[in-house]
Amino acid sequence: MDFVRKWVQALFFLITNGYWNFPLTRGIYQGPLKVICSPGLNCYSCPAATTYCPLGALQQLLSGVRLALGNGQIYIGLYVISAMGILGSFVGRMVCGWACPFGLFQELLYKIPSPKFGIWPILRYVKYALLLFMVILLPLFAVDAFDMGAPWFCKYVCPAGTLEAGIPLLIMQPGLRGNLGLLFFNKIFFLLLFVGWAVVASRPFCRTACPLGAFYALFSKIKLVKLRLDSEKCTHCEACHAVCPMGVRFNESPDDMECISCLACSKVCSVNAISLEVGGIALTKERPVPLAELHPVKSHD
Numbered sequence: 001m002d003f004v005r006k007w008v009q010a011l012f013f014l015i016t017n018g019y020w021n022f023p024l025t026r027g028i029y030q031g032p033l034k035v036i037c038s039p040g041l042n043c044y045s046c047p048a049a050t051t052y053c054p055l056g057a058l059q060q061l062l063s064g065v066r067l068a069l070g071n072g073q074i075y076i077g078l079y080v081i082s083a084m085g086i087l088g089s090f091v092g093r094m095v096c097g098w099a100c101p102f103g104l105f106q107e108l109l110y111k112i113p114s115p116k117f118g119i120w121p122i123l124r125y126v127k128y129a130l131l132l133f134m135v136i137l138l139p140l141f142a143v144d145a146f147d148m149g150a151p152w153f154c155k156y157v158c159p160a161g162t163l164e165a166g167i168p169l170l171i172m173q174p175g176l177r178g179n180l181g182l183l184f185f186n187k188i189f190f191l192l193l194f195v196g197w198a199v200v201a202s203r204p205f206c207r208t209a210c211p212l213g214a215f216y217a218l219f220s221k222i223k224l225v226k227l228r229l230d231s232e233k234c235t236h237c238e239a240c241h242a243v244c245p246m247g248v249r250f251n252e253s254p255d256d257m258e259c260i261s262c263l264a265c266s267k268v269c270s271v272n273a274i275s276l277e278v279g280g281i282a283l284t285k286e287r288p289v290p291l292a293e294l295h296p297v298k299s300h301d
Contacts, residue, residue: 022047040100063149097260240265
C-alpha cells in the first residue's frame with residue numbers, strides 16, 4: 001500500500017504542478033485551471049502550479065472582507081472555504097499523507113541517512129495558533145489605510161512558497177533580485193529550518209507549523225474516510241507507534257487529529273486490528289494472521 005501511496009503522491013504533484021512551459025514564459029500559469037483549489041499546500045505563484053493554494057486563497061479572501069463590507073458589498077465568495085470544508089469532511093488529514101507536495105518533499109528528505117529524532121508532542125499545537133492568528137485574525141483585522149489585509153502566513157512564514165515560488169522566480173527573473181530584503185531572508189530562514197529538520201525528524205512542518213493541516217485536523221471525528229481500530233483484535237503490541245510518521249499512538253488514540261491515514265500502522269499490525277474504511281465500510285482486505293499471533297503463548301513466570 002505504501003507503494004500505491006507514493007504513486008498517488010507523485011500523481012497529485014504532477015497534476016497540481018503540470019505547467020512545464022514556464023522556462024519559456026518565465027512567469028506563472030494564469031490559465032483556466034487556476035480557479036481550481038489544490039487539496040494540499042501548493043503555492044499559487046509556483047511557476048509550474050496549475051491550481052491555487054487553499055491556504056493562500058483563504059488569506060486573500062479574509063484580507064478583502066473589511067474593504068468589501070465598507071463598500072457595501074455584502075456578498076463575499078466562500079468557494080475556497082467550501083472546497084476546504086468538503087475535502088476536510090471527506091478525508092480530513094489524509095490529504096497531507098496522499099496529496100500534499102510539501103508533505104512528499106519532507107518524506108523524501110527524511111530518507112537521507114542521518115541520526116533521527118522525535119518531536120515534542122506539545123509543538124503540535126503551534127499550527128493551530130498559526131491558523132487562528134496568521135491565517136484568520138491578522139488578515140481580517142490587521143488592515144492598512146484602505147481596509148485591506150495581507151496574507152500573513154504566506155508573506156512571512158510559508159517555506160513551501162519560498163521553495164516553490166520565491167527561489168524559482170528569482171532564478172527566472174533576475175530583475176527581481178534587486179528587491180530582496182529582510183523579508184526574503186526571513187523566509188529563507190524558515191525554509192532552511194524545516195528542510196534541515198525534515199532530514200532528522202519525520203514531517204516537522206506538517207506536525208508543528210502547517211495551518212492547512214490544522215484545518216483538516218478539525219474534521220478528524222467526522223471525516224468519511226478514516227482508519228478504524230478493532231479493539232477486540234488489538235494486542236497492544238505498540239508496533240503502530242514506531243512506524244507512524246506523525247507520532248500517533250493509534251491503538252491509544254484512533255481518532256487522533258494528527259493521523260494522515262498513510263496506512264503505515266495497518267501494514268505492521270500483525271492481527272489486522274487496523275483497517276481503512278469509507279462510511280463504515282472496510283476497504284482494506286485482511287491478511288492471514290499467524291496462529292501464534294492469534295493465540296500468543298503467555299509466560300507463567
